[in-house]
Amino acid sequence: MTNIASTGRARAGRARGLSTKAAVHTVLLGYTIIAIFPVILVILNSFKNRRGIFSDPLGLPRGETFSMEGYATVLTQGDFATYFANSIIVTVSALFLILLLGAMAAHALAEYRFRLNTLLGIYLILGIMVPIRLGTVAILELMVDLNLVNTLLALILVYTAQGLPVAVFILTEFMRTLSRDIKDCARVDGLSEYRIFFEVVVPLIRPVLATVAVFSMIPIWNDLWFPLILASGDATKTVTLGVQQFIGQYTVNWSAVLASLSIAILPVLGLYALFSRQLIAGITSGAVKG
Amino acid sequence: MSDLVLKDVRKAYGEARVIHGIDLDIRDGEFVVFVGPSGCGKSTLLRMIAGLETVTGGDVIIGGEKVNDIVPADRGIAMVFQSYALYPHKDVYGNMAFALRHAGEDKAVIDERVKKAAEILGLEALLKRKPKELSGGQRQRVAIGRAIVRDPEIFLFDEPLSNLDAALRVQMRVEILRLHQRLKTTMIYVTHDQVEAMTLADRIVVLRDGRVEQVGTPLELYHHPCNRFVAGFIGSPKMNFLAIDPIDDGRRVRYRQSAPIDLHVKTRSGAVPTEIGIRPEHVRLVEPGKGAFDGTVFVVERLGGETFLHVDFGHEEPFVVKADGGVQLRSGDVVGLVFPAETLHLFDAEGVAFEQTERHALLG
Numbered sequence A: 001m002t003n004i005a006s007t008g009r010a011r012a013g014r015a016r017g018l019s020t021k022a023a024v025h026t027v028l029l030g031y032t033i034i035a036i037f038p039v040i041l042v043i044l045n046s047f048k049n050r051r052g053i054f055s056d057p058l059g060l061p062r063g064e065t066f067s068m069e070g071y072a073t074v075l076t077q078g079d080f081a082t083y084f085a086n087s088i089i090v091t092v093s094a095l096f097l098i099l100l101l102g103a104m105a106a107h108a109l110a111e112y113r114f115r116l117n118t119l120l121g122i123y124l125i126l127g128i129m130v131p132i133r134l135g136t137v138a139i140l141e142l143m144v145d146l147n148l149v150n151t152l153l154a155l156i157l158v159y160t161a162q163g164l165p166v167a168v169f170i171l172t173e174f175m176r177t178l179s180r181d182i183k184d185c186a187r188v189d190g191l192s193e194y195r196i197f198f199e200v201v202v203p204l205i206r207p208v209l210a211t212v213a214v215f216s217m218i219p220i221w222n223d224l225w226f227p228l229i230l231a232s233g234d235a236t237k238t239v240t241l242g243v244q245q246f247i248g249q250y251t252v253n254w255s256a257v258l259a260s261l262s263i264a265i266l267p268v269l270g271l272y273a274l275f276s277r278q279l280i281a282g283i284t285s286g287a288v289k290g
Numbered sequence B: 001m002s003d004l005v006l007k008d009v010r011k012a013y014g015e016a017r018v019i020h021g022i023d024l025d026i027r028d029g030e031f032v033v034f035v036g037p038s039g040c041g042k043s044t045l046l047r048m049i050a051g052l053e054t055v056t057g058g059d060v061i062i063g064g065e066k067v068n069d070i071v072p073a074d075r076g077i078a079m080v081f082q083s084y085a086l087y088p089h090k091d092v093y094g095n096m097a098f099a100l101r102h103a104g105e106d107k108a109v110i111d112e113r114v115k116k117a118a119e120i121l122g123l124e125a126l127l128k129r130k131p132k133e134l135s136g137g138q139r140q141r142v143a144i145g146r147a148i149v150r151d152p153e154i155f156l157f158d159e160p161l162s163n164l165d166a167a168l169r170v171q172m173r174v175e176i177l178r179l180h181q182r183l184k185t186t187m188i189y190v191t192h193d194q195v196e197a198m199t200l201a202d203r204i205v206v207l208r209d210g211r212v213e214q215v216g217t218p219l220e221l222y223h224h225p226c227n228r229f230v231a232g233f234i235g236s237p238k239m240n241f242l243a244i245d246p247i248d249d250g251r252r253v254r255y256r257q258s259a260p261i262d263l264h265v266k267t268r269s270g271a272v273p274t275e276i277g278i279r280p281e282h283v284r285l286v287e288p289g290k291g292a293f294d295g296t297v298f299v300v301e302r303l304g305g306e307t308f309l310h311v312d313f314g315h316e317e318p319f320v321v322k323a324d325g326g327v328q329l330r331s332g333d334v335v336g337l338v339f340p341a342e343t344l345h346l347f348d349a350e351g352v353a354f355e356q357t358e359r360h361a362l363l364g
């Protein structure tokens, strides 16, 4: 009697486990579809001609709707190779500066006891709450004074400033959880504070650096605002700005827009793959107890 | 020479004073254990010796040289941390070689020293492993190996065994002892485990609230604790304490209405004994009515080789008696208790111990 009851209960439990699993996966799957759908749509339509895009936006490119005209336009009109190079230079340089300066600031805030530590921390992360675009006019004036308008450096500096607050915030929180012993051990081993940072701390925070990199990368790559204002010259155009030439006031060359957007996804994917390789969990396990 | 001298060493974190002037003299080659309850400042003191905390008052002197302002790496010390603190991205060899490589030591010398340390600690087979592929005991061994490789004048250990399970702790304790016998280097070892302190130390330093309570060999502390705190801290199970009334001008004492108990202590002018302490292993059990007084056994803890009896006779604090493993008593039994006079510790109202007269002869 009890036996039957208990197996019945076990079966019910298993069934419940299975149904929650199914529900969870349904939700996840739904979310994935919603998230990926626009991307797929962009890529699909980039292989169609104008008529194909409008007559059957959801259909696969085939027969008379298939066309590479978008890609042909992108590759012949304008200087997309330069735009790509610009985007990549700006994104990678800004990311590098965000990670380096952010991690160093976070290390100092988490590791050293000094007066105004808390105040400085708050000051550094205040930027999370104040959108940098509010300062556009001042930034533009500053860049004009510094003679940096229409240079990639202007963009790099602005994006570094934009990305630092979140980076400092996340990294400081994480650095506070790092074992103090391991840094002290390095001190006893005779490392300078800089080498402790680069040789002991940085390897320990690599997964978090990768996370911060992914988070900071997308807004920089996609930004249209600052390239438009600070670097709209043809030599300094970024991809997002370059695409705009196909969007006229009266007509939009959709094939070209979609083709350039499809190409623009590739470098982001590449960078993401690079960082996600670093996102190996548990890299710190074994360093300290447990 | 690597004598270590602490002269009125103090530490304050802002307003909070943590170490209140510690004087200590540690001879070359000595194994000294700092012991004390949690938060008493053991780690802080050790870290000050290491140079990881600034000294806010007094001097730390290693080998005759004041080292207050010298960085850890130049103090001739090596430290083993409670959390092992291995570099997770380096393998065992890399961990052990790190400090030497950094110091620009010759490759052949590094290799020789690492191999030697690995041999001492039985790590030869593990040199290519990463820390996460090691067990807790192996990790701790690597941490010790890393210290050995640096060939320091003084080893500093901060609770190195507290993350290990009981069996491994005993094993590592023996290994550390043998390491000391082999290297004959000064070692300073922090623990809050009094068994570790008793078994490892040449001398024990008992700390409380940032002050030294007593310094002495393990047996000195066991037989002649200078106050109630040390008496209660050293020894397991803890010493029993009973409030007593002095009679016959303090030559004898009485617990409530018990028979008078003789004493063998030097009286001090102005100090009246108010409390006796007796270790569980020194209480003798007799037939009810034949001892100083009777009590009821209410808990029997059998460890096999010995038995701990918790006896109730209407006092506030627990009272534990250590008996044979084969003792036939059960909870609820009434027993008589005898306190042999030469084993008694006597304390005044401030907890300061009275010096014993008879015990030297009896127990050394």
Ligand SMILES: Nc1ncnc2c1ncn2[C@@H]1O[C@H](COP(=O)(O)OP(=O)(O)OP(=O)(O)O)[C@@H](O)[C@H]1O
Pocket (backbone or CB within 6 Å): B013, B016, B018, B036, B037, B038, B039, B040, B041, B042, B043, B044, B045, B192
């Ligand atoms: N950075 C700090 N700021 C303020 N107080 C501190 C700081 N570090 C330690 N303390 C205080 O100093 C005292 C001694 O700390 P310490 O770590 O030396 O204790 P401990 O004896 O090692 O204890 P445990 O056995 O728990 O390790 C504690 O009361 C602690 O609160």
Ligand SMILES: [Mg+2]
Pocket (backbone or CB within 6 Å): B042, B043, B044, B159
């Ligand atoms: Mg401690």
